[in-house]
Structures are given as C-alpha cells and as structure tokens.
Amino acid sequence: MHRTAIGSLATAVATVLAVTALPAATAAAAPAAASRVAADDSFYTYDGSEPLSSYAPGDVLKTRTLQYHVLGIPTPVKATQLLFRTEDAQGRPSAGVTSIVRSPGADGTKAVSYQSFYDSLNPADSPSRAIAGDVSLGGLVPNGESLLLAPLLLAGYNVVIPDSQGQSADFAAGPEYGTNTLDSIRAASRAPGTGIDDRTRFGLAGYSGGAIATHWAAVLAPSYAPDVNKRLVGFAEGGLLVDPAHNLKYISGSSVWAGVAPMAVIGAARAYDIDFAPYLNSYGEEVFKKLEHASIINVLGQYPGLTWKKLVKPQYADPNSVPAFVDAVNKLNLGSAATPTAPGYIAQGNGGVFEGTLSNLPGIGRGDGVMVAGDVRTLARQYCDKGNTSIKYQQYNLLSHVGAAVPWAPTALSWLGDRFAGKTPPSDCGRIPAGNSLAPEVATTR
Numbered sequence: 158m159h160r161t162a163i164g165s166l167a168t169a170v171a172t173v174l175a176v177t178a179l180p181a182a183t184a185a186a187a188p189a190a191a192s193r194v195a196a197d198d199s200f201y202t203y204d205g206s207e208p209l210s211s212y213a214p215g216d217v218l219k220t221r222t223l224q225y226h227v228l229g230i231p232t233p234v235k236a237t238q239l240l241f242r243t244e245d246a247q248g249r250p251s252a253g254v255t256s257i258v259r260s261p262g263a264d265g266t267k268a269v270s271y272q273s274f275y276d277s278l279n280p281a282d283s284p285s286r287a288i289a290g291d292v293s294l295g296g297l298v299p300n301g302e303s304l305l306l307a308p309l310l311l312a313g314y315n316v317v318i319p320d321s322q323g324q325s326a327d328f329a330a331g332p333e334y335g336t337n338t339l340d341s342i343r344a345a346s347r348a349p350g351t352g353i354d355d356r357t358r359f360g361l362a363g364y365s366g367g368a369i370a371t372h373w374a375a376v377l378a379p380s381y382a383p384d385v386n387k388r389l390v391g392f393a394e395g396g397l398l399v400d401p402a403h404n405l406k407y408i409s410g411s412s413v414w415a416g417v418a419p420m421a422v423i424g425a426a427r428a429y430d431i432d433f434a435p436y437l438n439s440y441g442e443e444v445f446k447k448l449e450h451a452s453i454i455n456v457l458g459q460y461p462g463l464t465w466k467k468l469v470k471p472q473y474a475d476p477n478s479v480p481a482f483v484d485a486v487n488k489l490n491l492g493s494a495a496t497p498t499a500p501g502y503i504a505q506g507n508g509g510v511f512e513g514t515l516s517n518l519p520g521i522g523r524g525d526g527v528m529v530a531g532d533v534r535t536l537a538r539q540y541c542d543k544g545n546t547s548i549k550y551q552q553y554n555l556l557s558h559v560g561a562a563v564p565w566a567p568t569a570l571s572w573l574g575d576r577f578a579g580k581t582p583p584s585d586c587g588r589i590p591a592g593n594s595l596a597p598e599v600a601t602t603r
Contacts, residue, residue, distance in 0.1 A: 198289070200240060201254060201324060209250040212242040214336070214382070215343025218252060222350070225258065226290035227303050234258060236288050237351055241344035245323060246333035246428040246488075254285045255319040255341035259352045260310040267390075267577050268315040268353050270342055271306070272363030272370035275299045277452035278328050278423055283320040295452025308570065314360075315352045317345045321370035328366075328424030329401065331489050335373030339382040359385070360573040361392040361499075364562050365528075366453075368394035375497035386498065390576035391547075393569035395504035396525060396558050399532035401425070402486040402598045403521050405465065405476065407529050412513030414527040414558075415463035416456030419444050425485040436479050441468035461513075475601055483600040492532075492595025496540050500547035500582035502572040505533040506561030507554045520593055525558040534592030541586035550585045 203209055203218055212218070219240035224231040236256050243253040273284045275298045280286075282295030284302070292300075309316050319341035321334045338361070345353045363371035371394045378386035398404060401421060408414040423445060426433050437445060445468075448456065466474045476482050487493065506525030509515075514526045522531040530552060537550040549572065553561045576582065 200238070201252075203240065203252040209242060209252065212250075214243055215340040215347060216242045217344050217348045218242060220348055223289060225288055225303070228300050229290050229292040231290065237348065238285055238289065239341075239344045239348050241340055243323075243340035244333075244336045245325075246327060246330045247430075251323060253320060253323060253337045253340060254283070255317055255344060256285050256288045257345050257348075257351045257353065258306060258310065258316045258318070260313050260315050262313045263315045263352055264313070265315070265352050265354065265357060267313065267360075268317060268345075268357050269309050269360045269362055269573065270317045270319065270338060270374070271309065272321050272334070272338060272361070272367035272374075273299050273302055273318060274364055274366035274368075275302075275322070275452070276328060276366040276420075277322070278326050278420060278427075278448065279450040279452055280324055280326045282452050283322070283326070284318045285320050288318070293452075295454055297454060298452070305566075312570065312574065315357070317341055317353070317359075319370070321367070322424075325427060326424075327428035329369065329398065329421040329489065330424055330428035331369050331373040331398070331491070332377065333428055334370035335377040336381060338370045338374035339378055339385050342385050343382065355384070355388075358388050358390050358577065360390050360576060361394075362569055362573065363394050364565060365396040365558065368397040372397055372491065372497075373494075375499050375501065376491065376494045379498050380495060389499040391500040391502065391573060391582065392497065393502040393572050395561060395565035395569070396506065396528050397491075397503060397533050397536075398528060399491045399536050400486070400529070400593075400595050401489050402476065403529045403532055403593065404527065405486075406518055407516055407521050407524055408514055408527055409464045409516065410462050411516070411526070412461040413458050414512065414514055416448075416458075416460035417453065417527060418463065418465065419448055419468060420451065420453070420456055422482070423448060425489065426481075429485050429488065431481040431485060433481065436469050436473045438468065438470050444468060477598055477601045480600050483598045487597045490595060490597060491536055492539065493597055496543040496545055498545060500576060501540070501545070502549045502551075502569060503533060503537055504551045504553065504561060504565040504568065505530050506556040506558055507552055508557045508560065512557040512559065522593065525556070525561055527558050529593065531592035532595060534589055535595050536592075537585070538589050538592065539595070541584075541589070546584050546586045547582035548586060549583045550589045
C-alpha cells in the first residue's frame with residue numbers, strides 16, 4: 158500500500174468533514190438548494206419499451222461518459238455513468254445510477270466501491286449529480302468527497318461510486334442502500350469500457366451514511382448477489398447505524414445531531430410508503446415539510462434540543478405506540494439481518510459528548526454523537542458468534558463521529574490493501590466488549 162495514498166486519504170477525510178460541517182452553522186434558513194440540471198437530465202429516467210421488471214438486477218440501461226466535475230467545474234478526469242436495474246427497499250424494480258472512475262495504473266483486478274455519506278432526502282444531492290456538474294447545497298458533501306478518490310486511484314483501484322440511497326433519496330433505508338450498491342457493482346462489471354469485469358475483486362468502503370450502504374451490501378450479498386459476494390475481499394466502515402430505534406433515543410435533545418431524527422423518519426416513511434401525518438402535531442408537520450428535501454447540511458446544529466415528543470401528538474409520545482414506526486425500525490435493524498461472510502473492519506467513535514450528545518440511557522449508553530457504540534459492539538460480537546471470525550473492531554473512546562473518521566480512513570485503506578494482497582484478516586473476536594440488546598422493538602398499545 159502506498160504511504161502517500163494513506164497519508165493523503167487521512168488529510169482528505171479531514172478536509173471533507175470540514176467542508177461538510179462548516180456550512181451547517183449557517184444553513185438554518187437555507188432551503189434545500191435547487192439543482193441546476195437535475196430536473197431536465199433525461200439520463201436518470203428509464204424510458205425503454207420493455208418493462209423494467211424484464212431486466213435482471215444489475216443490467217445496464219444507459220451509459221454515458223463525461224468529465225468529472227468538482228463544484229460544477231470540469232476536470233481532466235473522465236467518469237462513466239450507468240443507469241441500471243435494481244430493487245428498492247420493498248423489492249420492487251427500480252432504476253439506479255452509479256459512476257466509475259478508472260485508475261491510470263489499474264490492471265482491472267481490483268476495485269473499491271466507495272459509498273458516499275451524502276445523507277440527503279434530495280435526489281439532486283447524489284454523487285452522480287455532483288460528478289455530472291450539478292451544484293446544490295447538499296451536494297457539497299459528494300463534491301468534497303472527490304478528494305477521497307485521489308488516494309484510491311493512486312493506489313491502483315478503479316473506483317465505483319453508487320447513488321446508494323436510490324433516485325428517491327430514501328435516507329436511512331439500509332436494505333435499499335445495499336441493493337443499489339450490489340447492483341452498481343454488477344452493472345460496472347457488465348458495461349464495456351469501465352476496466353471492470355466479472356473477475357474484478359472488490360472492496361467495500363464507507364463512513365457514516367456510507368457505512369450504512371457498505372454494511373447492508375455486505376449483509377445482503379450472500380443471498381441477493383452471490384455472484385458479487387464471491388468477489389468481495391472485505392468491507393471497511395466506520396460510524397455505523399445499527400438499530401435506528403436506539404439512535405433516535407440517543408440523539409434526542411442533542412445540540413448538533415437531533416435534526417437527523419426527523420430526516421431518518423421521513424426517509425424510512427418514503428421507502429416503505431408510510432404516512433406519518435396522523436401522528437404529527439402542528440410543529441411536527443412544519444418540520445417534516447421543511448425537511449422533505451433537506452440534506453444533512455440543513456439539519457446539523459439547526460434543531461438543538463429537538464425530541465420525538467416535540468413532533469408528535471401527546472398520545473404518541475412513546476415511539477413504540479406508532480405501529481408504522483415499529484415496523485420500519487425493525488426492518489432497518491441490522492441485529493435481525495443476516496451475517497456477512499466477507500471479512501470486515503468496523504470502527505466506531507465513543508466520544509459523542511464532544512458533539513453535544515450527552516445522553517447515557519439504560520440499554521443504549523453512549524456513542525459518537527449520532528451512532529451508538531454499544532449497538533456496534535454487539536453486532537460485531539454477533540458475527541463472531543455466528544461464524545464470521547474475520548472481524549476487526551476498533552473503538553475510539555475519545556473521538557466523536559467526525560473525529561473518528563480521520564484515523565479510520567487510512568486504517569481502512571491499509572486494511573483493504575492487505576485483503577487484496579491475500580493476507581489473513583485480523584480478528585478481534587473474543588476481545589470485543591459487550592454491548593446492547595439488538596432485539597426487535599415491540600409495539601405498545603395505548
């Protein structure tokens with residue numbers, strides 16, 4: 158592994174996180190910015206004569222090659238974009254988009270699927286839109302993440318960047334993230350001119366929202382995409398969402414992260430066709446309407462002290478009194494999902510007090526400010542107990558969500574490099590501290 162690539166990746170992650178966090182302080186009154194070209198870009202629409210269901214997952218529907226843009230400015234780098242057939246969170250046929258960037262030094266044997274943490278309810282903020290030259294406020298995240306590509310390309314990887322949230326931007330809907338990611342790899346392997354084929358081995362990488370896509374792809378691969386699973390060398394992730402019901406309680410009242418809660422509820426409702434309107438009070442209706450097309454930049458630090466109770470009618474003060482909520486969070490709980498067979502590197506911060514999340518609730522405990530450390534520990538232990546002993550777990554007790562990304566990035570790149578080199582994966586099984594119960598939520602009666 159190139160030392161320059163590792164060092165550059167650490168620097169890039171720190172820069173990207175700064176780019177992401179700084180606008181949040183001034184975005185309170187900013188609406189989700191309108192896309193310049195998204196509305197009239199026909200590439201994103203499947204307009205074939207055959208029904209979408211007649212295609213197999215991963216089949217390529219459209220292809221285009223364009224210059225890679227950063228903040229709307231074209232660069233000399235070329236990117237291939239594909240429209241492909243995939244499935245949404247409910248298993249219905251849908252059309253996804255991915256972008257492929259070839260490394261000048263690649264030999265076609267290795268590639269990294271990098272899952273962005275664009276975290277948005279606005280399709281205009283997706284990585285492919287930014288790469289194509291679109292500009293939006295939420296698009297600052299994937300634009301900033303362009304810095305992460307250079308170290309990967311320098312290390313000889315072709316890079317695949319899926320729009321993991323799908324074309325309706327179903328934020329936090331993990332299963333949909335997973336199918337989009339896996340079918341993106343299939344599509345990249347089937348399209349000519351990408352430098353990738355069905356012999357190319359893949360590593361999965363992502364942090365935060367990107368970790369959702371990375372992990373669900375690893376979880377679903379054995380059953381949904383065994384053809385991809387056999388080519389996975391491993392998955393490297395940090396800041397993982399495991400049990401959304403725990404996270405919503407953990408960030409309740411936080412000074413920085415509380416606004417992510419309604420975003421996640423909106424995303425889950427969108428993915429599973431749930432109408433939350435009957436449960437909301439007037440303030441909840443206002444917040445949900447305002448955030449309908451918001452990105453993470455629109456909520457970080459903008460809803461200090463926000464709680465579930467402030468959004469719903471009094472009779473729904475207990476989240477478990479909302480059957481639709483219980484059903485959705487149980488579908489998104491990784492503790493009830495399958496065990497991945499690929500080796501994994503999972504990193505997690507535990508210094509959330511530095512990002513304004515002070516809660517330490519029984520059965521939940523502390524985390525990095527938005528993700529619950531005890532949930533991640535239990536998940537890693539669960540995989541060890543179920544036979545996947547190639548799990549490396551690393552917890553940064555003094556680092557928050559943003560802070561833990563900086564040491565995670567070079568470690569992830571080095572870890573993936575070792576997997577491609579065929580080295581035996583390290584294991585922390587037997588040394589991971591106990592965590593929380595990941596049992597499904599149970600609906601309460603009023």
